[in-house]
Amino acid sequence: ATHLVWFRNDLRVNDNLALAAACRDPHARVVAIFIATAHQWRQHEMSPRQAEFIWLHLQSLHTSLADRGIELFIHQVDGFDESVECLNTFCEAQQVDALFYNYQYELNERRRDAAVEKAFGSNVICQGFDDSVLLPPGSVTTGNHEMYKVFTPFSKAFIKRLREALPECVTAPKIRGVILPETNKLTVFDYPRQPVDERLFPIGEQQAINQLRQFCRQPVADYHELRDFPAVDGTSRLSAYLAIGVLSPRQCLHRLLKEHPQALEGGAGAIWLNELIWREFYRHLLVAYPKLCRHQPFIPWTDNVAWRQDETQFIAWQQGCTGFPIVDAAMRQLNKTGWMHNRLRMVVASFLVKDLLIDWRCGERYFMSQLIDGDLAANNGGWQWAASTGTDAAPYFRIFNPTTQGERFDAKGEFIRQWLPELSSVPDKYIHTPWVWADKQPLTLDYPRPIVDHKQARIATLAAYEVARKSE
Ligand code: FAD
Structure with missing residues (x-):
């Protein structure tokens, strides 16, 4: 028999449910495929950095699979419809009897998988697995068998x-026990790619496992104290690996419990476990509420907020030129590395939506186009949380003050100075309000003045939400 493993967002050989199932029969011939879908990726705003991260990991996966006697092929088509045809042709040519794959929970992806299963009928047996989650969506519900709406x-x-x-x-x-014919050389897919800083995100499954081990030894126990300070390396930075499946959440859970067996009882590591559960929460929500994949807010009335269309301010936000140092430093970190600290994701998202009153979907899209860890469920969840449009979101009248957020979480401006060298001469006391210091000198800084007045913006935003709520 020939078994095919269809790799998607699960680019690893360890703890891969579909791969393990395909290999269970020692006599089966096992082959693997990855289908690049540039057109679809573009529609989903996949970032060139994530594309590069995928490509680098496909190469290491190719080698680890070849070492195990499994050949990996990369095919390239436009979109998901074509990937169904591509798979069909491949299965005929390779005389595949059974297809193994790990579920993806986004709407288009689920439709594609349903189309594959339909096209194969009884010719190829298809088996899907809940691999990218700790517990399958739909399996953790309220007494009424409904998905929880509160975290x-x-x-x-x-x-x-x-x-x-x-x-x-x-x-x-x-x-x-097979000798592979000379393994094929991989051809890179046709999608823009942007270099990944390998000091921040070392390439390879073993590297990801090492990083997980190192984090679970000690840093995870200090996580609850350090995780909110962007100048400190207090979080795991594993999101990029989890997003494309170089690492599984089960590996994270087991490694955590090995080092900190009390994490499930609220002991050391419990707060980090809670973050892994946020990841699950947003995935489970996507399946329970497919509208979340269709650019719709969870709370319907929030769709009536009269968003401002201010291209100049939107660009200032994207480029990190808003005049609010913590916001700008964060956006520069994102643009430069493809990653942003969680506290800052909340701050910049709140700023775009609540200070500039720009539609959260613009920010969601921009994040996807830059993030190395871009993940629809987590990103949509994070944006809807910040915009107060989602399940268990921040209430709309709670609005972050970007200056105070900076003062609380980057008191001395260490993080700000790292990303905004133009503020290096500003004393600590004024690092969150450099224009005040510049006026006092007086001197001109090579840094913009605030593009909005936070107090006024807050009042305008509250009014806009209030009007939308009343129109319900
Ligand atoms: P750690 O703090 O070490 O957490 C461990 C893992 O738990 C993370 O790797 C991640 O997989 C998961 N996790 C942590 N926090 C969250 C959360 N709030 N929601 C869901 N999962 C979480 N995360 C993404 O993986 N992809 C995204 O596209 C994404 N977009 C976001 C957008 C906004 C507006 C906000 C507020 C948050 C977003 N997050 C996203 C969640 C979070 O910011 C990142 O997962 C985290 O910063 C990654 O760093 P880390 O690996 O060091 O996390």
Whole structure:
């Protein structure tokens, strides 16, 4: 028999449920495919940095699979419709009997998979797996069998389930007793790519595992104290690997519990576990509410907010030229590295939506186009949280003050100075309000004055939300 593994966002050999299932029969011939869909990726705003990260990991996956006697092919088509045809042709040519793949939970992806299963009928047996989550979407529900709309009870129910039974990791497949024909050379897909800083994101599955191990040894125990300070390296930085599946959440959970067995009981590491559960929450929500994949807010009345269309201010936000140092430093970190600290994602998202009154979907799209860890569920969840349009979001009348956020989480401006060298001469006391210092000198800084007055913007935003709410 010939078994095909269709790799998508699961670019690893360890703890890969579809790969392990395909390899279970030692006599089967196992082949693998990855189908690049540039047109679809463009529609989903996949960032050139994530494309590069995928390409680099496809190369290392190609080698690890070849070492195990499994050949990986890369095909390239336009969109998801064409990928169904591509798979069909491939299966005929390779005489595939069974297809193994790990579910993706976004709407277009689920439609594509349904079309594949339909096209194959009984010719090729298809098996899908809930691999990118700790617990399958739909399996953690309220007493009424509904998806939770609030995170805390979801998290409690989730932890209870984990205490009853942990999802197990599966091992990497053994070396198969076949000699591969000379392995094919991979041809890179046709999609813009942008270099990845490998000091921040080392390439390879083993590197990701090492980073996880290192983080779970000590930093995870200090996470609750350090995670909010962007100048400190206090978080795991594993999101890029989790987003394309170089690492699985089960590997994260087991490594955490190995080092900190009390994490499930609220002991050391519990707060980090909670972040992994936020990731699950947003994935489970996508499946329960497909409208989240269709650019719709969870709370319908918020669609009536009269967003401002101010291209100049939107560009100032994108480029990190708003005159609010913490916002600008964060946006420059994003533009330069493809990653942004979680506290700052909340700050800049709030600023775009609540200070500039620009539609959260513009920010969501821009983030996707830059992030190395771009992930529809987490990104949409984060934006709808910040915009107060989502489940269990910040109430719309709670508005971050960008200056105070900077003062609280980057008191001495260490992070700001790292990304805004033009403020290096500004004393600590004025690092969050450099224009005040410049006026006092007086001197001219090579840095913009604030593009909005926060107090006025706050009043205008509250009014705009209020009008929208009343029009319900
Ligand atoms: P850690 O703090 O070490 O957390 C461990 C893992 O838990 C992360 O790698 C991530 O997979 C998950 N996680 C942590 N926080 C969250 C969260 N709030 N929601 C969902 N998962 C979480 N995360 C993405 O992976 N992709 C995105 O596209 C994305 N967009 C975001 C947009 C906004 C507006 C906001 C507010 C948050 C967004 N996040 C996103 C969540 C979070 O900011 C990142 O996951 C985190 O900063 C990644 O850094 P880390 O790996 O060091 O996280």
